Amino acid sequence: MKLKEGLEKTFLLFCVLSSLILKSQSNVTVDDQQFTVQELVEDVLIDSPCAVVENITFSTGTAQGFNGIGYFEANNSNFEIERGIILSTGIAVNAGGPNNTELVDGNDAGWGGDTELGAITGTSSLFNATYIQFEFVPTIDFISFDFLFASEEYTQSFPCIFSDVFAFILTDSAGNSRNLAVVPGTNPPVPIKVTTVHPGVDLNNDGDFNDFVGNNSECPPQNENYFNRNIPFGNSGPINFNGYTEVLTASGSVIVNERYTIKLVIADNADTSLDSAVFLAAGSFDIGGDLGNDRTIAGGNPGCLGTPIVLDATLGTSATYTWLKDGNPLVPGDGTTILSGGARLEVTQDGTYSVNIDISGGCNTTESVIIEFDTPPNVQNPVTLLQCDNDTDGFSLFNLSEANTLISNNAANEVFTYYQTEQQAINGTQTGRITDFTAYSNPTITNSTVYARVETTHCFETSRIDLQVSTTQIPANFNLTYTLCDDSDSDPDD
Numbered sequence: 226m227k228l229k230e231g232l233e234k235t236f237l238l239f240c241v242l243s244s245l246i247l248k249s250q251s252n253v254t255v256d257d258q259q260f261t262v263q264e265l266v267e268d269v270l271i272d273s274p275c276a277v278v279e280n281i282t283f284s285t286g287t288a289q290g291f292n293g294i295g296y297f298e299a300n301n302s303n304f305e306i307e308r309g310i311i312l313s314t315g316i317a318v319n320a321g322g323p324n325n326t327e328l329v330d331g332n333d334a335g336w337g338g339d340t341e342l343g344a345i346t347g348t349s350s351l352f353n354a355t356y357i358q359f360e361f362v363p364t365i366d367f368i369s370f371d372f373l374f375a376s377e378e379y380t381q382s383f384p385c386i387f388s389d390v391f392a393f394i395l396t397d398s399a400g401n402s403r404n405l406a407v408v409p410g411t412n413p414p415v416p417i418k419v420t421t422v423h424p425g426v427d428l429n430n431d432g433d434f435n436d437f438v439g440n441n442s443e444c445p446p447q448n449e450n451y452f453n454r455n456i457p458f459g460n461s462g463p464i465n466f467n468g469y470t471e472v473l474t475a476s477g478s479v480i481v482n483e484r485y486t487i488k489l490v491i492a493d494n495a496d497t498s499l500d501s502a503v504f505l506a507a508g509s510f511d512i513g514g515d516l517g518n519d520r521t522i523a524g525g526n527p528g529c530l531g532t533p534i535v536l537d538a539t540l541g542t543s544a545t546y547t548w549l550k551d552g553n554p555l556v557p558g559d560g561t562t563i564l565s566g567g568a569r570l571e572v573t574q575d576g577t578y579s580v581n582i583d584i585s586g587g588c589n590t591t592e593s594v595i596i597e598f599d600t601p602p603n604v605q606n607p608v609t610l611l612q613c614d615n616d617t618d619g620f621s622l623f624n625l626s627e628a629n630t631l632i633s634n635n636a637a638n639e640v641f642t643y644y645q646t647e648q649q650a651i652n653g654t655q656t657g658r659i660t661d662f663t664a665y666s667n668p669t670i671t672n673s674t675v676y677a678r679v680e681t682t683h684c685f686e687t688s689r690i691d692l693q694v695s696t697t698q699i700p701a702n703f704n705l706t707y708t709l710c711d712d713s714d715s716d717p718d719d
Contacts (some may be wrong), residue, residue: 251300251301251302251322251461251463252300252302252321252322252323252461252462252463252464253297253298253299253300253302253304253320253321253322253463253464254297254298254300254321255295255296255297255311255317255318255319255320255321256295256296256297256318257292257294257295257296257317257318259296260296262281262283262294262357263281265294265296265310265357266278266281266310266357266359267281269296269308269309269310269507269508270309270310270505270507270508270509270510271508271510272507272508272510277361277362278359278360278361279359279360279361280359280360280486281357281358281359282357282358282359283355283356283357283358284354284355284356285312285354285355285356286330286331286334286336286353286355288336289331289334289335289336290334291315291316291330291331291334291336291353292316292317292318293312293313293314293315293316293317293353293355293491293502294310294311294312294313294317294355294357295310295311295313295317295318295320296308296309296310296311297309297310297311297320297321297504299463302322302463303463304322304463304464305373305453305471305472306371306372306373306472306504306506307506307507308506308507309504309505309506309507309509310357310504310505310507311502311503311504311505312355312356312357312391312489312490312491312502312503312505313330313355313491313500313501313502314330314331314352314353314354314355314389314491314492314493314500314501314502315328315329315330315331315353315500315502316328316330316331317502319465319500320375320464320465320466320500320502321464321465322461322462322463322464322465323459323460323461323462323463323465324456324457324458324459324460324461324462324464324465324466324467325458325459325465326465327377327458327499328377328465328466328499328500329377329497329498329499329500330353330500331352331353331493331497331500332497332498333497334353334497336352336353336354336497337352337353337354338350338351338352338353338354338492338493339351339354339356339490339492341394341402341488341490342354342356342390342391342392342394342490342491342492343492345392345394345402345403345404345416346390346392346404346416346418347416348388348390348416348418348492348494350494350495351390351492351493351494352492352493352494352496352497353492353493353497353500354490354491354492355490355491355492356488356489356490356491357488357489358486358487358488358489358490359486359487360484360485360486361484361485361487362482362483362484362485363479363480363481363482363483363485364481364482364543364584364588365479365481365540365543365544365584366478366479366480366481367476367477367478367479368395368476368477368479368487368510369474369475369476369477369509369510370393370405370406370474370475370476370489370505370506370509370510371472371473371474371505371506371509372406372472372473372474372475372503372504372505372506372509373453373469373470373471373472373473373503373504374391374417374422374469374470374473374501374502374503374504375464375466375468375469375470375501375502375503375504376389376419376466376467376468376469376499376500376501376502377466377467377499377500377501378419378467378499378501379419379423379455379466379467379468379469380455380458380467380468381426381428381441382426382428382441382442382443382444383419383499384419384420384423384425384426384444384447385420385426385441385442385443385444386420386495387419387420387493387494387495387496387499388418388419388420388421388494388495389418389419389491389492389493389494389499389501390416390417390418390419390491390492390494391406391417391489391490391491391492391501391503392404392405392406392416392488392490393405393406393475393487393488393489394487394488394490395477395479395485395486395487396485396486396487396488397479397480397483397485398483398484398485403477404416405475405476405477406473406475406503407475408421408422408448408451409451409473409474411448415448417470417473418494419494419501420447421447421448422447422448422449422451422452422470423446423447423448423449423452423468424446424449424452424455425443425444425445425446425447425449426443426444427443428441428443429443434446450471451470451471451473452468452470452471453468453469453470453471454468454469455467455468456468456469466500466501466502469504472506481543489503489505491503516536516537516538516578516580516592516593516594517536517594518594519594519595519596520534520594520595520596520597521595521596521597522597522599522683525683526683527596527597527598527599527683528596528597528598528599529598529599529600529601529683529684529685530573530598530599530600530601530684531601532601533562533571533572533573534571534572534573534596535564535569535570535571535572536569536570536571536572536578536580536594536596537568537569538568538569538570538580538582538592539565539568539569540568540582540584540590543584544568544582544583544584545567545582545583546567546568546580546581546582547567547580547581547583548561548563548567548570548578548579548580549578549579549580549581550572550576550577550578550579551576551577552577552579559574559576560572560573560574560576561573561574561578572596573598574598575596575597575598576595576596577593577594577595577596578593578594578595578596579591579592579593579594580592580593599681599682599683599684600681600684601681601684601685601686602633602635602639602679602680602681602684602685602686603633603634603635603686604632604633604679604686604687604688605631605632605633605688606632606686606687606688606689607688607689607690607691608628608631608632608688608689608690608691609631609690609691609692609693610623610625610627610628610631610690610691610692610693611693611694611695612667612692612693612694612695613694613695614694614695614696617696618670618696619667619670619671619694619696620666620667620670620694621666621667621694622664622665622666623664623665623666623667623692624662624663624664624665625643625659625662625663625665625675625677625690626641626662626663628677628688628690629641629677632677632679632688632690633679638681639679639680639681640679640680640681641677641678641679641680642658642659642677642678642680643658643659643662643665643675643676643677643678643690644657644658644659644675644676644677644678645657645659645668645675645676646676647676647687647689649676650676650677650678650687651678651687653678653680653685659675667692667694670694671693671694671696672691672692672693672694673691673692674689674690674691674692675689675690675692676688676689676690677690
């Protein structure tokens, strides 16, 4: 009996431990003890032989008992950054998922804001600021960071009001500063805040973003294409925040061999409640030469035969490049083409591609990537669908899916969607997609054109479908008379 009870307890402990392990592997975890701030900068954020960093300083809510700086890992979750540094307006270790607590660390604790952040982003009333700052001398003419911004303010009507904000403030040797953390493509540059990147607030779900519900006002989306997702409270999301942006890149040109200071800083706006954080990708103090992630069939992101992939290792004007395929120098006929004086390589075949980059001044770095190609669909282009017109107006209803077997002999194993233009079919987005494809009326009289996007697991092709309407109709007064002789001898009149 005791043995059975012991086994049951052992099994229960095993189940509990297994559950904890599985839980830890499905959410982001944050640690503030494994690395010093200097190690976070030198060994996690930068991790490059071509970057010399000096005079590292930092500030967070330490005096009030809060540490907003830590190291995070995705732990096989669906979080978009595998590992890196987190800067938070609260306790960094509380940022790990799931989203089951409300983060209000540092609320009314006397943890102050940051004047420089407020000035460069035009944001007043800042609290609970956290920053890391360091000096560096670049050996190339640009720098970049990969990051995403997360906040508890992404809920209710708060995105209309609370501008929790961060900045990457780059200052040259003459004291000129600029913010690298801005919404891509905006001119003048727009700082990334809760209020400048969000999907809109529609409290009554009527789609107009213009109402006043209770004591709260709605507001339209702002730069919505750079917002990633909302995480409902209590959801098993990867982080303990209500929403976060897409992974963005902050970049800027610099002058080789000039000394710069960069300050990575975040703060709450308007009040000390509801925390925000910025997640910085490890190794993303990019000196260039990054060929990106492997593109393999097993990884779900191969190239497609017939469409070249261009590998870009650009490292400024003082670099030279040596490319290898499968460890060997490039040779004619190996599916490669050198572009941009060696800084880029076009590839059309499977292989492991490497580049050795020498920068004037003695810095050297090597990068490699595995590239595989999959076979795209084999389609006929164009094909024609013919439909009769019953009322001679030149319009008729088409079932576009009837073209599938005309387009591809493997149609049963492929996915077909239909679009108004070829470019829309190439993009494959909702824009221009024909949803009523089984009863689609040709938009122009008699002859029209639509496009099919034909997809396999990894690749796609497009095919033009010509829609032709036949307007032939039997006139109302049309009549034919048939005469038949009665050959019955018994009843000649039947």
